Amino acid sequence: MPSEFDLIxxxxxxxxxxxxxxxxxxxALLAPRAGMxxxxxxxxxxxxxxxxxxxxxxxxxxxxxxxxxxxLAAMGAxxxxxxxxxxxxVADEAWIAAFARGFFACADAFGVDLAGGDTTRGPLNLCVxxxxxxxxxxxxxxxxxxxxxxxxxxxxxxxxxxGLAHLRGEIALPPAAAQSCLAALHRPQPRAAFGQAxxxxxxxxxxxxxxxxxxxxxxLESSGCGARIDVAALPLxxxxxxxxxxxxxxxxxxxxxxxxxxxxxxxxxxxxxxxxLALGHGLSLSRIGTITATAGELVLHxxxxxxxxxxHAGYDHFA
Ligand code: ADP
Ligand code: MG
Numbered sequence: 337m338p339s340e341f342d343l344i345x346x347x348x349x350x351x352x353x354x355x356x357x358x359x360x361x362x363x364a365l366l367a368p369r370a371g372m373x374x375x376x377x378x379x380x381x382x383x384x385x386x387x388x389x390x391x392x393x394x395x396x397x398x399x400x401x402x403x404x405x406x407x408l409a410a411m412g413a414x415x416x417x418x419x420x421x422x423x424x425x426v427a428d429e430a431w432i433a434a435f436a437r438g439f440f441a442c443a444d445a446f447g448v449d450l451a452g453g454d455t456t457r458g459p460l461n462l463c464v465x466x467x468x469x470x471x472x473x474x475x476x477x478x479x480x481x482x483x484x485x486x487x488x489x490x491x492x493x494x495x496x497x498x499g500l501a502h503l504r505g506e507i508a509l510p511p512a513a514a515q516s517c518l519a520a521l522h523r524p525q526p527r528a529a530f531g532q533a534x535x536x537x538x539x540x541x542x543x544x545x546x547x548x549x550x551x552x553x554x555x556l557e558s559s560g561c562g563a564r565i566d567v568a569a570l571p572l573x574x575x576x577x578x579x580x581x582x583x584x585x586x587x588x589x590x591x592x593x594x595x596x597x598x599x600x601x602x603x604x605x606x607x608x609x610x611x612x613l614a615l616g617h618g619l620s621l622s623r624i625g626t627i628t629a630t631a632g633e634l635v636l637h638x639x640x641x642x643x644x645x646x647x648h649a650g651y652d653h654f655a
Contacts, residue, residue, distance in 0.1 A: 338427055338429060340455050343427060344453075347436040350450060354416065354449060355417060359451065359452050364452040368416075372470065373470050373471075373472045373475065375467070375470050377404060381396070381400055381403070381462040389460060393432075393434040394441075397434070397435040397438025397441075397442070398438035399523065400438075401439050401442040401464055404466040406545070407543060408466055409528045411541075412538070413531075414528070415447065415468045416469055418450055418465065419452045419465045420453035420463070421462075422455050422463075423461040424455070424460060425457070425459065451467075474535045476539075477541075478541070478554055485604075487552075487601055487625040487627060488623055489544070489624055490620070491619060491620060492574035492575070492620065494571075494580075494589035495578070496521040496524065498520075498580055498585075499519075499520055501584065513579055524595065527596070527598045530613070533613050533616075533617065538602050539601045540559055540601045542554060542555060543599070544593075545593055547591040548591070549591060552634065553632075555599070555601065561629060561630075562631060562633035562634060564636075564643075566625050567636055567639055569625070570590075571589070571620065575588055634646050
């Protein structure tokens with residue numbers, strides 16, 4: 337049976353790129369660069385709540401870090417360091433090795449050093465705290481949306497929820513669609529570079545983890561405004577192309593979680609600049625609505641011109 341220290345040395349100790357003191361001492365030493373603020377976020381993934389207990393460990397390793405990087409992306413911050421707290425029922429070395437492979441693949445892809453952590457026996461639970469840097473005063477919060485701002489979303493949200501619907505047997509996706517939707521669910525691609533490029537451009541931003549409408553509600557609440565969504569502008573076509581009918585595509589896009597796309601607001605004067613930025617990042621971008629003055633009101637403007645207000649409840653673990 338490997339000891340806790342063998343496991344840490346074998347699977348979680350890698351040469352540090354930019355960490356003054358990394359795994360192995362009582363604390364890590366991080367040195368933020370001059371003029372930077374630290375952006376810090378924690379996300380916990382719990383077996384049975386956030387993933388199936390028999391989930392493939394390599395993908396789980398990727399996702400555990402990716403969802404944290406996404407939180408920093410949503411602030412316009414650059415991910416730099418992470419610490420990993422692991423609770424494992426058994427010391428299954430093959431599982432841990434695969435998990436670490438996925439975790440470090442994501443760490444390498446986004447320039448993150450694993451600086452420390454904790455490893456303990458217990459119910460399967462994966463918790464990452466991530467530290468990033470953002471030039472002081474430039475972080476993009478949820479509270480800056482203003483009446484008249486455009487509402488934007490990156491990529492094609494809804495694929496992760498469609499993948500989950502497929503896993504649950506609610507729909508049988510054709511093989512190619514199943515593959516891309518399951519990739520969206522298991523290996524989300526945080527929009528780290530694009531989030532940083534939005535500093536000075538976006539007025540408010542968050543990453544969509546619990547569904548577009550629910551997460552939009554957080555921006556509306558923090559910014560004290562409302563929004564009108566133009567249904568015809570929603571990127572539903574990509575979901576239809578996967579085989580989802582209108583109702584399912586809409587549910588996945590508006591209420592599905594786990595996409596980790598960026599939802600942000602920006603003044604209309606930024607439209608041209610945003611188009612150029614998106615092109616430069618190889619990212620599709622949809623302008624899906626407008627920020628309105630009525631605090632907390634969310635209106636859906638249908639393609640036929642009808643309008644109705646809607647609740648913006650997202651996923652609530654305690655509801
Ligand atoms: P302590 O008893 O002082 O808390 P630990 O024995 O928990 O120290 O950890 C030893 C070292 O290994 C520490 O530097 C800690 O940050 C690191 N560490 C423990 N678990 C992990 C992990 N899963 N990933 C990365 N580093 C880890
Ligand atoms: Mg410890």
